[in-house]
Amino acid sequence: MKLHMVDVVGQYHKIKPDVDAAIHKILDSGQFILGKEVGEFECQIAGYLGVTYAVGCASGTDALQVAMMALDIGPGDEVITTPFTFVATTETIVLLGAKPVYVDIDPKTFNIDPTQIESVITSKTKAIIPVHLYGQAADMDPILEIARKHNLKVIEDSAQALGASYKGRKVCTFGDLSCISYFPSKNLGAFGDAGMVVTNDVALGEKVRMICAHGSKVRYYHETLGVNSRLDTLQAVILSVKLKYLDSWNAARRAAAKRYNELLKGTPATIPFVAPECDHIFHQYTLRAPKRNELAEHLKQKGIPHAIYYPVPLHLQKAFAVAGKQKGAFPVTEQAADEVLSLPIHTELTEEQLVYITDAIKEFYRTL
Numbered sequence: 001m002k003l004h005m006v007d008v009v010g011q012y013h014k015i016k017p018d019v020d021a022a023i024h025k026i027l028d029s030g031q032f033i034l035g036k037e038v039g040e041f042e043c044q045i046a047g048y049l050g051v052t053y054a055v056g057c058a059s060g061t062d063a064l065q066v067a068m069m070a071l072d073i074g075p076g077d078e079v080i081t082t083p084f085t086f087v088a089t090t091e092t093i094v095l096l097g098a099k100p101v102y103v104d105i106d107p108k109t110f111n112i113d114p115t116q117i118e119s120v121i122t123s124k125t126k127a128i129i130p131v132h133l134y135g136q137a138a139d140m141d142p143i144l145e146i147a148r149k150h151n152l153k154v155i156e157d158s159a160q161a162l163g164a165s166y167k168g169r170k171v172c173t174f175g176d177l178s179c180i181s182y183f184p185s186k187n188l189g190a191f192g193d194a195g196m197v198v199t200n201d202v203a204l205g206e207k208v209r210m211i212c213a214h215g216s217k218v219r220y221y222h223e224t225l226g227v228n229s230r231l232d233t234l235q236a237v238i239l240s241v242k243l244k245y246l247d248s249w250n251a252a253r254r255a256a257a258k259r260y261n262e263l264l265k266g267t268p269a270t271i272p273f274v275a276p277e278c279d280h281i282f283h284q285y286t287l288r289a290p291k292r293n294e295l296a297e298h299l300k301q302k303g304i305p306h307a308i309y310y311p312v313p314l315h316l317q318k319a320f321a322v323a324g325k326q327k328g329a330f331p332v333t334e335q336a337a338d339e340v341l342s343l344p345i346h347t348e349l350t351e352e353q354l355v356y357i358t359d360a361i362k363e364f365y366r367t368l
């Protein structure tokens, strides 16, 4: 059986005529940089989320960087975030000369634990970056309350959670700024790198746009230090076609997750916890698995793709020693890194595949 962690080709084939037509229109126009299609896609996303301003950029990583630049985060500043996330969240903080300050995660949701945030706030703290990990919103109400009380900015890292909601409201609408990734494997994926910053603060949105364009509003007149980060026109039209399917694709992922839950009943693996106030979109379907490394080896033997997001917490990465934390500093995160295992999850999974994958897991635990 041919299995994929994500099936981007299978999904493409279902919408091929529309995608191909959109691509060819751009190839025939010769307009590859910006142009009206990028603006149209920005408006579509703003409309989908219910925000006032969206700025396309080159990747989710760039989105995080330019969002922090727009908030003037730099040397001497501290940014509170989670050590259990993709590297980009921390990397961009460090690139700007600021210091990542971690707090541990909630053991059930894997998201930042809001009850631990206040104890690490100092006079240098500028912002909090919650990450909506695996497609489930972080617990935003207490985070926003702490931010208000201490006059901090909030940047949502929504890279894994486009379309997810918290208490009935979509993620990307809570923070001062919110960052989206359209990396091909994300729930709304381009055919290459792409990203976006969204906000309800138009002035801040315009500042982000200026930073993305070399710090200029009028070409060759540079008001601030910027970068070159643009959403390609080709990616914009591809994403525009795919956006129409996002909600149904997220529903398909939820359905696959529900089926996994049923099929895995009785095994010692812990299935994903869905907080009652969250609408999870299952960017990842992640188990806590006893004997995780042995299970991973067993799945490999069976030709079943799987992944560990993430094997090494960021506070233990050599590149981020600047955070100044040793092993044992964040025990919940460190335990998660030892136990998590993500299974294939995408819109094209069949019942046969789900049964095959879960049978292999049951077999592993039976023979243990």
Ligand SMILES: *Cc1c(COP(=O)(O)O)cnc(C)c1O
Binding pocket: 059, 060, 061, 062, 085, 086, 088, 089, 131, 157, 159, 160, 181, 182, 183, 193, 194, 195
């Ligand atoms: C994917 C991802 C990013 C970065 O997005 P890119 O588009 O790959 O640069 C940032 N944060 C998280 C949590 C991600 O999963």
